[in-house]
Amino acid sequence: MAGKLAHVTETRPATRADIPEFPATRPESCPFDPDSAFTRLRAEDPVxxxxxxxxxxAWLVSxxxxIRAVLADPRVSARAATSNHMLPDYDDADPLPGAILSHDGEEHARLRRLLIGEFTVRRMEALRPYIQRITDEHIDGMLKGADADLLTDFALPIPSLVICEMLGVPYADRDMFQHDSQVLIGFEADMATREATAQRLRDYLRELIEQRMVEPRDDLVSRxxxxxxxxxRPLIMEELEILALSLLVAGHETTANTIVLSMSALLANPEQLAAMRAAPETIGTAVEELLRYLSVVQFGIFRYATEDLTxxxxxxxxxxWLIAATQSGNRDEQVYPHADRLDVTRKDRTHLAFGFGAHQCIGQQLARIELQVALTALLQRVPGLRLAEPQAPSDFKHNGIVYGLRSMPVTW
Ligand code: HEM
Incomplete structure (x- = not known):
């Protein structure tokens, strides 16, 4: 496929004069609900x-x-990656080698085959004690004081440390990783800054990979x-760098923001919090519901039709272009009765928070374990956890690819 798509603004829908903007505004009444336009679209104008x-x-599929049909269709390409429809300075180009989220067909399958062995249930369960340990350490740290920022003191370090552990990145470099991956995923920095940041991380990872090539260890990069x-067709250096970078970016903010938004939503729904605390063994069910309800990949999944389809x-x-609006699919009343209600007893594992089809999240089992451990520890060890001040609309990251909070001051 050509590097640039000349017809970027000339697709057929553009022949309509009255094309509305992509609905990306959350209702004031509930910061956890997607744009209220989706309710009408699902009923009256689903594509x-x-x-x-x-x-x-783009065709908005609500x-x-x-949504599942689009994401499972081999005629639909992921070349533009998940959320690039939201980047004003997005420049369509061929996917970089190793950019697993943007490759299709056999090339995607090759990368996924190489990576999937790192994400088996067995390997993920083996990480559980480490996840438990760092979770407990961070709670110990918080409890030494009287208040904390749940985002920076708890939610961000946990997935960051887990990915560093998997990749074999030294603990001492984690601050740099956290900072840079936030720049990469946020919309606040301009394209030039994001590119410079990506380059710095790649340079760092290149050194790490070069070391592992000479001296393999028991870590993901070596394997x-x-x-x-x-x-x-062995992986070339560029592929290894970008694969490692993809894990870092894909697994960090998503998990961290699901942790803080979960606590925020539970504090706003105290009866749900009480239900979770009363039945700690149902944490798995509650986490699935929180993933569905929050849908942190908040602008859906961007795709491109390579052939005609219906x-x-x-x-x-x-x-x-197509947008599979997973944030809307997760609130579809045809599938989820009272879909806008958070119900931690709802039994469902078929939500779209991890996407669907060939690109469905490879780290989902890891994310589940992190969320289960982190939320259980918060509920059990910090029973008085509450907001230090009421949350304002500006506390929510409305413009990030990943929905979340800018900070979450808490006390107990
Ligand atoms: C709550 C946490 C997470 C959420 C909500 C989430 C969500 C998603 C979604 C929606 C996709 C599909 C994107 C698309 O089709 O364009 C995806 C793919 C992916 N995720 Fe996650 N993710 C989470 C955690 C993680 C973690 C912990 C890792 C790894 C450390 C990870 C690694 C990946 C990778 C590598 C892909 C690309 C898979 C492919 O293209 O075949 N994710 N994730």
């Missing part, structure tokens, strides 16, 4: 053209079943190199 902040027009070398009865032409 509809919208204008994206990145400049192109019903659960249609990835070895696994690639067993195939007829979605929800609408003809989509090759060369047109």
């Amino acid at each position: 509809t053209p919208v204008r994206c902040p990145a400049g192109m027009d 019903r659960y079943e249609d 990835l190199i070895a696994r690639g070398n067993e195939t007829d 979605v929800g009865g609408i003809d989509v032409k090759a060369g047109e």
